[in-house]
Amino acid sequence: FICLAVAPALRFNASTNVVVKGITIRNSPQFHLKFNHCKRVVVHVMTADSPGDSPNTDGIHLHNSQDVLIHSSNLSCGDDCISIQSGSTNVSIFNVSCGPGHGISIGGLGRNYISKACVSNISFRNIVMHNTTNGARIKTWQGGRGSVQGVVFSNIQVSQVVRPIVINQFYCGEKHKTECRNQTAAVALSGITFEKIRGTYKDKAVDIACSDNVPCRGITLSAIELTPAPNERPRTDDTFCWQAFVEFTAPMVPPIGCLKTEKLLNNKAQSNRDVC
């Protein structure tokens, strides 16, 4: 969620060569740490520590920022542990623990139809997540423009995570249900890799829902080993896949049915004419 009424605990705007090291932010009123229009940023040995039910308390929020390294940090909060927003490129995140929280996310992108989102070259590696609602997630609103290209989620250890792997192109924030209608345009997703995602989930292991008009291309799932968390209620569908061409490399547990050939997508209109 974007809530402009309350400021983040710590914000950098239009700054270059920023290093944030060794700080702890506890019980943040809203985002813990935010970067907007920044270049060459390093965040490490950082702790965010807010309750799982505190609203809008993203751990680290990046907007329009490039050449960013985030590592060796523990993030506990009531929203996304790391949130990557439009205009972010060349971002590398590793050795981070997340939980409680909503997981690590790109988006929600492309809100309000007119907004064009461009996100590229983002990697998340060696992430541990415990008791989060999502694991590795990309979320876009219907009707957006632009693209997300070149994303790697690698070596993500999950435990008690509700939905470990999520692509949601029908994202609609809880407070905005009435604004959301299906649109033909969408932020185009391509070149997205999920590899070595292992551990336990509470509801759906893989939940991929791509746009009808701009299906996801070049999605790779590799070495996925997800099992239900103990004592979770039986579920009807452990996986969901819609309008996505996915390449698999074994093991793939549980199995998921996605489009097996990109040919099925060729006659779809592509509305991502706005090259980033």
Ligand SMILES: *[C@@H]1O[C@H](CO)[C@@H](O)[C@H](O)[C@H]1NC(C)=O
């Ligand atoms: C952030 O920096 C941009 C670019 O310099 C400027 O236009 C904007 O007003 C700044 N925002 C705030 C909240 O200071």
Ligand SMILES: *[C@@H]1O[C@H](CO)[C@@H](O)[C@H](O)[C@H]1NC(C)=O
């Ligand atoms: C993060 O948690 C781990 C495990 O508890 C600990 O070893 C590490 O020092 C913590 N890192 C920070 C930045 O507090």
Ligand SMILES: *[C@@H]1O[C@H](CO)[C@@H](O)[C@H](O)[C@H]1NC(C)=O
């Ligand atoms: C998981 O997180 C929720 C929400 O913050 C919290 O209520 C619950 O106690 C946590 N459970 C565990 C096992 O940590």
Ligand SMILES: *[C@@H]1O[C@H](CO)[C@@H](O)[C@H](O)[C@H]1NC(C)=O
């Ligand atoms: C990406 O960012 C890193 C610093 O985090 C920098 O060393 C590297 O040159 C950048 N790569 C590109 C292609 O700009």
Ligand SMILES: *[C@@H]1O[C@H](CO)[C@@H](O)[C@H](O)[C@H]1NC(C)=O
């Ligand atoms: C993104 O990655 C590609 C392929 O590695 C590279 O050619 C390009 O320069 C990168 N762009 C940025 C902005 O880092």
Ligand SMILES: *[C@@H]1O[C@H](CO)[C@@H](O)[C@H](O)[C@H]1NC(C)=O
């Ligand atoms: C990241 O974690 C790996 C594996 O635990 C470790 O080998 C590496 O030194 C860590 N990197 C940094 C920069 O702390």
Ligand SMILES: *[C@@H]1O[C@H](CO)[C@@H](O)[C@H](O)[C@H]1NC(C)=O
């Ligand atoms: C939007 O499209 C999705 C996928 O085709 C469909 O499941 C959903 O029911 C549609 N929603 C509305 C409000 O029409």
